[in-house]
Amino acid sequence: MKHKADVTASIETQPCLLNETVPLPAAVIKASALANNIGWMQAFANTAGVALAPHGKTSMTPAIFRRQLAAGAWGLTVATPYQALIAAQAGAKRIILANQLVGKANMAVVAQLLQQGIQLYACVDDSHNAKQLSAYFDKLKLQLPCLVELGTAAGRCGLRDLDSSLRLADVISQLNGLTLAGVEFYEGIAKDEQSVRHWIQQAARLCQQLQQRYLTGQSAILSGAGSVWYDVVAEELRAFSADNPIEVVLRPGCYITHDHQLYACAQQHIQQRSQLAQQVQGDLQPALEVAAYVQSLPEPGLAVLGLGKRDIAFDAGMPKVLKLYRAGKALPLDFTGCESRKIMDQHTFWHYPPQLELQIGDIAILGSSHPCLTFDKWRSIWLVDDDYQLLEAMETCF
Numbered sequence: 104m105k106h107k108a109d110v111t112a113s114i115e116t117q118p119c120l121l122n123e124t125v126p127l128p129a130a131v132i133k134a135s136a137l138a139n140n141i142g143w144m145q146a147f148a149n150t151a152g153v154a155l156a157p158h159g160k161t162s163m164t165p166a167i168f169r170r171q172l173a174a175g176a177w178g179l180t181v182a183t184p185y186q187a188l189i190a191a192q193a194g195a196k197r198i199i200l201a202n203q204l205v206g207k208a209n210m211a212v213v214a215q216l217l218q219q220g221i222q223l224y225a226c227v228d229d230s231h232n233a234k235q236l237s238a239y240f241d242k243l244k245l246q247l248p249c250l251v252e253l254g255t256a257a258g259r260c261g262l263r264d265l266d267s268s269l270r271l272a273d274v275i276s277q278l279n280g281l282t283l284a285g286v287e288f289y290e291g292i293a294k295d296e297q298s299v300r301h302w303i304q305q306a307a308r309l310c311q312q313l314q315q316r317y318l319t320g321q322s323a324i325l326s327g328a329g330s331v332w333y334d335v336v337a338e339e340l341r342a343f344s345a346d347n348p349i350e351v352v353l354r355p356g357c358y359i360t361h362d363h364q365l366y367a368c369a370q371q372h373i374q375q376r377s378q379l380a381q382q383v384q385g386d387l388q389p390a391l392e393v394a395a396y397v398q399s400l401p402e403p404g405l406a407v408l409g410l411g412k413r414d415i416a417f418d419a420g421m422p423k424v425l426k427l428y429r430a431g432k433a434l435p436l437d438f439t440g441c442e443s444r445k446i447m448d449q450h451t452f453w454h455y456p457p458q459l460e461l462q463i464g465d466i467a468i469l470g471s472s473h474p475c476l477t478f479d480k481w482r483s484i485w486l487v488d489d490d491y492q493l494l495e496a497m498e499t500c501f
C-alpha cells in the first residue's frame with residue numbers, strides 16, 4: 104500500500120461513500136457529470152466544425168482519456184513527454200505536446216512514440232532549440248512535426264511577433280529531421296476578450312502564411328484554447344479554417360470535471376456571449392468532489408474538517424462545502440454565511456452559524472476551484488453515481 108487512496112481501493116463491502124465503509128478523505132467524480140462534460144465539449148467542437156484534443160494534464164487519468172477518445176476526440180494534448188507516454192498507452196494516436204521539447208532524455212521519449220507511429224506535434228519558439236531537435240531526430244532518421252508557438256508580450260512561452268515567428272518557420276523548414284506542421288498558441292493567460300481576439304487573429308495570419316509558403320498541398324494545424332476562451336477561439340477560427348487548408352484543434356482540459364468557482368464563472372460568461380455554446384444542449388457540470396469528516400468542533404461556529412492542502416486544490420480559491428451527510432442522509436441545511444477560511448496540510452477551518460448543529464462524523468462534500476490541483480493529489484479517484492455508490496476506482500498517473 105503506497106498511497107492514501109489505496110486504502111479505499113481495497114474496500115469490498117457496501118460500496119457507498121456515505122455509509123462509512125470508505126476511509127475519508129476520498130476524491131470522487133460523479134459519473135453522470137463526467138459523461139455529460141465529455142459529450143458536451145465534443146458536441147461543441149462538432150457544432151463549431153473544429154477538432155478537439157483535450158488537455159490530458161488536468162486529469163492524467165487513462166480511464167478518462169479512453170472515454171474522451173471514444174467520444175470522438177481528434178487526439179490528446181499533454182505538457183510533458185511522460186504525459187505523452189500515458190496518453191499513447193491510453194490509445195491516443197495524435198498527441199499535441201503543447202510545450203517546447205528540451206533535453207535529450209525528453210527527446211528520447213518522444214522518439215520512442217514517433218517510432219511507434221504516434222503522430223506527435225511539439226512546439227518550438229527558438230532556432231537554437233530547433234537545431235538541437237534537428238540534430239537529435241535526424242540522427243535517428245525520424246521526422247518531428249513542429250508547431251511554431253506564438254506568444255504574447257509579458258505572456259509565457261512563444262515568439263512575440265509575426266516576423267520572428269516566420270523567421271523561425273523558415274529555419275525549421277530547412278532543417279533535417281523536422282517537419283513544419285503549423286502554429287500553436289495558448290490564450291488562457293490573457294485577461295480580456297479583445298486581446299484574446301487579437302492574438303487569435305495574429306496566429307491565424309501566421310498559420311496562413313506558413314501554410315502558403317511551406318506546406319503547399321498540405322493542411323496545417325492551428326491549435327489554441329483552454330477552458331476559458333475556447334468559444335472565442337472556435338468562433339474566430341471556424342470560418343478561417345473553412346476557407347483555408349487548416350485544421351483547427353482546441354485543447355481545453357479543465358472542462359472535464361469543470362469546477363465550483365473559477366471555471367464555473369468562466370463558463371457562465373461563455374454561455375452568455377457564445378451562440379455556438381448556446382446551440383449545444385445542456386451545459387458543463389461540476390463533477391469532482393472531495394469527501395471528508397467533520398473531525399473536531401473546538402469552538403462554536405468552527406468545524407475542523409479532515410482534509411487539507413494534501414487533498415484538495417486551494418490555489419484559485421478556498422474549497423466550498425456543498426453538502427453535509429449524517430447516517431447516509433443529506434442534512435437539509437442552508438449554507439449561507441458558511442465558508443472555509445483557512446487550510447493547512449491536513450485540516451480545513453470551516454466557519455458556520457452555530458445553529459447548524461453539526462456533529463463529529465458528519466460527512467462534508469467539498470467542491471474546489473481549478474480541478475488540476477485536486478486531481479494530482481490522488482493516486483486513485485472513485486467514480487460514483489449520484490447517490491455516491493462506488494462504480495469504479497480510476498487510477499491517476501502523475
Ligand SMILES: Cc1ncc(COP(=O)(O)O)c(C=O)c1O
Nearest residue numbers: 158201289329330354355356357
Ligand atoms: C498550453 C495549454 N493548452 C491548453 C491548456 C488547457 O487550459 P485549461 O486548463 O483552461 O483547460 C493549458 C492549461 O494550462 C495550457 O497550458
